[in-house]
Amino acid sequence: MPFVYDDLYEICREKRFLIDWLQELGLLGNFSGICDSCNVGTVKLVEDKSYSKDGIVWRCSSRLCNKKTSVREGSWFLGSHLLLEQAVKLTYYWVYELPGDFISRELKIGSDHTIVDWKNFAREVCLCILKQDSERIGGPGKHVEIDESKFGKRKYHRGKRVDGVWVFGGIERESKKCFFEVVEDRSANTLIPIIKKFVEPGTIILSDCWKAYSSLKSEGYQHLTVNHSIEFKNKETGACTNLIESTWNAVKKSLPKTGTQKQHYDSYLIEYCIRKKYLKEANDKFLTFLELIKRVYKCQKRRPLANLTQNNQVDQLNASTDLFED
Numbered sequence: 001m002p003f004v005y006d007d008l009y010e011i012c013r014e015k016r017f018l019i020d021w022l023q024e025l026g027l028l029g030n031f032s033g034i035c036d037s038c039n040v041g042t043v044k045l046v047e048d049k050s051y052s053k054d055g056i057v058w059r060c061s062s063r064l065c066n067k068k069t070s071v072r073e074g075s076w077f078l079g080s081h082l083l084l085e086q087a088v089k090l091t092y093y094w095v096y097e098l099p100g101d102f103i104s105r106e107l108k109i110g111s112d113h114t115i116v117d118w119k120n121f122a123r124e125v126c127l128c129i130l131k132q133d134s135e136r137i138g139g140p141g142k143h144v145e146i147d148e149s150k151f152g153k154r155k156y157h158r159g160k161r162v163d164g165v166w167v168f169g170g171i172e173r174e175s176k177k178c179f180f181e182v183v184e185d186r187s188a189n190t191l192i193p194i195i196k197k198f199v200e201p202g203t204i205i206l207s208d209c210w211k212a213y214s215s216l217k218s219e220g221y222q223h224l225t226v227n228h229s230i231e232f233k234n235k236e237t238g239a240c241t242n243l244i245e246s247t248w249n250a251v252k253k254s255l256p257k258t259g260t261q262k263q264h265y266d267s268y269l270i271e272y273c274i275r276k277k278y279l280k281e282a283n284d285k286f287l288t289f290l291e292l293i294k295r296v297y298k299c300q301k302r303r304p305l306a307n308l309t310q311n312n313q314v315d316q317l318n319a320s321t322d323l324f325e326d
């Protein structure tokens with residue numbers, strides 16, 4: 001049975017269902033067990049409206065310790081202003097490419113920034129996966145499109161924001177295999193070694209007219225250029241293949257109606273690659289994307305219990321501390 005919106009709606013109806021479900025998928029941590037701060041109390045999930053808008057928190061039962069840990073600790077959801085329910089639904093809508101105005105109305109999100117931020121987090125997951133799964137591509141007679149792009153606002157793993165990261169990548173026309181790397185700059189000294197690392201000699205490389213690529217012919221590649229800003233086809237060399245045309249058309253089509261800056265434009269290419277490589281053929285696009293998130297943000301499974309003798313001591317101590325629980 002495919003996972004449909006009704007299933008998601010059911011799961012989101014109760015906060016506890018949703019948290020359980022996300023824990024089972026490994027998208028939220030499970031911190032239950034002996035508290036690692038005091039080694040005395042037991043950590044349990046308790047209702048606590050004062051802690052955060054989630055209204056629920058991992059809390060140590062020891063009155064002296066009383067340590068609280070967010071349900072989002074170490075997860076993809078940490079640092080987002082969205083409710084968990086909104087974040088999960090937004091991810092579902094994003095995977096199925098529903099329009100932004102529909103999303104903001106359905107989820108009652110007033111600010112476009114919140115939605116744009118979340119989509120950037122999704123694209124950040126895409127980038128991490130594309131980097132992890134980069135492989136050698138091309139070969140004689142094969143076509144590889146390469147591009148450098150500015151990746152916008154990044155949450156980068158643990159909530160830290162870094163502005164303006166350059167990403168360099170390439171896709172093989174024939175197989176849709178690709179490579180991506182984060183680079184310091186766009187100089188030939190930086191890009192050419194990466195091309196040699198990932199692209200087989202003899203490949204027909206398609207790129208824009210960026211000067212860093214001018215030595216590609218002397219490195220054993222065929223090189224054709226396309227000037228994206230002026231035209232999608234180089235009339236002289238016929239360099240514009242169907243792939244480039246359809247890739248960039250698809251990218252253009254998926255652009256939001258507002259904000260067509262180069263920055264947005266580029267990060268959509270990363271999204272496009274992830275959709276093509278992982279989601280297009282997937283049995284279930286949404287669950288597949290959740291798997292990809294889990295590969296980037298691995299959440300803690302239940303905290304390991306201490307050894308048996310220590311446990312016995314802890315159990316006795318718990319007998320008194322349990323009195324203070326909800």
Ligand SMILES: [Zn+2]
Pocket residue numbers: 035036037038039040041060061062065066067
């Ligand atoms: Zn504790």
